[in-house]
Amino acid sequence: MKSLLSSSYILMFDEYYSFQPRLKEMCTCIELKNFSSTKYMCSKKIFDSISEKIKKVENSLFFLGAGEYHHITYMLLKKFNKTLSLIVIDKHVDYSDTYPGFITCGSWLKDAAALNHVAEIFVLSEEKKNIYNNKIKIFSPVEYKKIKPHLPVYISIDKDILTKSSINTTWDQGHCLPKTLIEIVLYLSSAFEIVGADICGEPPAQFFSPEHKKSEDINLELLLLLTAKSQSIVA
Numbered sequence: 001m002k003s004l005l006s007s008s009y010i011l012m013f014d015e016y017y018s019f020q021p022r023l024k025e026m027c028t029c030i031e032l033k034n035f036s037s038t039k040y041m042c043s044k045k046i047f048d049s050i051s052e053k054i055k056k057v058e059n060s061l062f063f064l065g066a067g068e069y070h071h072i073t074y075m076l077l078k079k080f081n082k083t084l085s086l087i088v089i090d091k092h093v094d095y096s097d098t099y100p101g102f103i104t105c106g107s108w109l110k111d112a113a114a115l116n117h118v119a120e121i122f123v124l125s126e127e128k129k130n131i132y133n134n135k136i137k138i139f140s141p142v143e144y145k146k147i148k149p150h151l152p153v154y155i156s157i158d159k160d161i162l163t164k165s166s167i168n169t170t171w172d173q174g175h176c177l178p179k180t181l182i183e184i185v186l187y188l189s190s191a192f193e194i195v196g197a198d199i200c201g202e203p204p205a206q207f208f209s210p211e212h213k214k215s216e217d218i219n220l221e222l223l224l225l226l227t228a229k230s231q232s233i234v235a
Contacts, residue, residue, distance in 0.1 A: 008062075020212060059196065063198070066204075070156070153195065166214065
């Protein structure tokens with residue numbers, strides 16, 4: 001039976017979702033703008049303070065903002081009390097070194113792999129990267145059916161895996177089409193028990209552009225695949 005997440009949240013670190021009113025109507029917004037030094041990198045001390053504001057992570061979907069906030073995934077994973085498998089869909093393999101006491105949007109996967117309750121990690125990425133960690137297996141996006149998790153699954157999606165013609169994010173991007181991303185998520189949510197998920201990769205937020213509408217449309221499709229929302233979306 002398909003497992004659906006029961007709650008959806010937007011973490012409002014800045015204004016990335018100001019131009020996505022339909023998405024905001026379907027999610028609970030958690031205001032986090034008062035926290036400084038969270039973009040690109042964050043200290044573990046600040047993570048602990050943010051974590052106190054988020055009461056429910058299991059069976060929930062989180063929208064994080066631009067790819068510069070992908071390290072928030074580590075904070076969400078840390079709050080789980082059960083052993084799980086992590087599936088990451090991302091143009092980049094965010095497994096790099098960083099400064100002691102800090103986690104960045106490019107290093108968070110290394111920290112996630114160090115969590116005892118994250119038993120295995122599958123990464124769908126076009127990036128070729130040699131990682132010497134037995135927990136992590138990397139596949140190209142077209143190989144998604146090769147993923148065979150042995151535990152309940154947490155999914156983390158960075159929309160920079162999509163083509164620039166689909167949506168223009170704040171990072172260099174991959175060659176995946178939105179319909180392919182939807183196929184991947186539909187397969188994962190139908191085949192495995194999903195216990196949590198997050199989505200980042202929003203376009204620049206300084207001003208309204210057609211990119212926000214594109215991003216919102218993709219976000220809404222993913223939300224309806226992953227959660228038990230029953231209301232229809234009118235584009």
